[in-house]
Amino acid sequence: MAQSIAFDRAADYYDDTRGFPPGEETRVADAICRAGSLTSDSRVLEIGIGTGRIALPLAGRVQAVYGVDLSLPMMQRLRAKQDSEPVYVAQGDATRLPLAAAQFDAVVSVHVFHLIPDWQSALHEVGRVLKSGGNLIHCWSVPDNVHQVLWEAWRSALPNQEGHEVGMRFEHSPTALHEMGWKAQGDPITHAYHTTTTPRQFAERLQNRIWSQTWRLTDAQLAQAVGAVWEAIREHYDTPDDVLHASTAYFAQAYQPPAS
Ligand SMILES: C[S@@+](CC[C@H](N)C(=O)[O-])C[C@H]1O[C@@H](n2cnc3c(N)ncnc32)[C@H](O)[C@@H]1O
Numbered sequence: 001m002a003q004s005i006a007f008d009r010a011a012d013y014y015d016d017t018r019g020f021p022p023g024e025e026t027r028v029a030d031a032i033c034r035a036g037s038l039t040s041d042s043r044v045l046e047i048g049i050g051t052g053r054i055a056l057p058l059a060g061r062v063q064a065v066y067g068v069d070l071s072l073p074m075m076q077r078l079r080a081k082q083d084s085e086p087v088y089v090a091q092g093d094a095t096r097l098p099l100a101a102a103q104f105d106a107v108v109s110v111h112v113f114h115l116i117p118d119w120q121s122a123l124h125e126v127g128r129v130l131k132s133g134g135n136l137i138h139c140w141s142v143p144d145n146v147h148q149v150l151w152e153a154w155r156s157a158l159p160n161q162e163g164h165e166v167g168m169r170f171e172h173s174p175t176a177l178h179e180m181g182w183k184a185q186g187d188p189i190t191h192a193y194h195t196t197t198t199p200r201q202f203a204e205r206l207q208n209r210i211w212s213q214t215w216r217l218t219d220a221q222l223a224q225a226v227g228a229v230w231e232a233i234r235e236h237y238d239t240p241d242d243v244l245h246a247s248t249a250y251f252a253q254a255y256q257p258p259a260s
Helices: 014-018 024-036 055-059 072-081 119-129 148-156 170-179 199-207 219-236
Strands: 043-047 064-069 087-091 104-110 130-141 183-197 244-256
Touching (some): 014 072, 024 055, 024 104, 024 130, 024 183, 024 244, 043 055, 043 119, 055 072, 055 087, 104 119, 119 130, 130 170, 148 199
Parallel strands (some): 043 064, 043 104, 104 130
Antiparallel strands (some): 183 244
């Protein structure tokens, strides 16, 4: 089976390219708390904690956040940003959590299951470490509303790529857990936010292999697909530096494990 995708190579630029606009990170933390009914007594685990983009703002709202990640460089970034937030990390694989059973009031997963080929085992591990009555708070976002035409150009230039995800497909995120027997607790909490960007920035991020979906492409595949994106930019925009006001939405849905 393929291996999970660790983010060592992204550690230096992850926060610059995936960070929320100022202020949004606290609203995202609030959305996660609401979705999972978290309180200042909650002990929370984040699988794939990365640089702490989610965990650090969340930590001020709960008792503590524990995190597991394959990537030491990503967690070193977290450490460098950490002040006095109660965040504790360990290197480990979400499919074999180095943790005792029934310890956490909640587990948080944000943009991680698509990187894990055996995401079903990771889900099983989440169920094992949750206390009785605890929730998995599964979070996902939808692509912004301004880059569709460029993503279409990208995908049409890579017809044999079945998708870059080695694990759960992005479009499967809203339904995958339900299909595995996990029980949604209420409706997803939705948080919309806005960013600005330009077509040039989009093309350059692909060219520079910022996103994990570019990491397994050959140089020739990348050049062909980035060329197609530039053609679409010339066709659809006045200039590559048009400022685009993008909106995107972020979802947090709590689930309880299937009865065992
Ligand atoms: C896209 S980043 C998301 C980080 C953080 N959750 C956030 O939203 O900013 C995914 C993280 O999951 C980690 N990861 C991938 N596969 C993993 C696995 N099997 N076990 C633990 N961590 C994993 C990667 O190293 C990376 O740091």
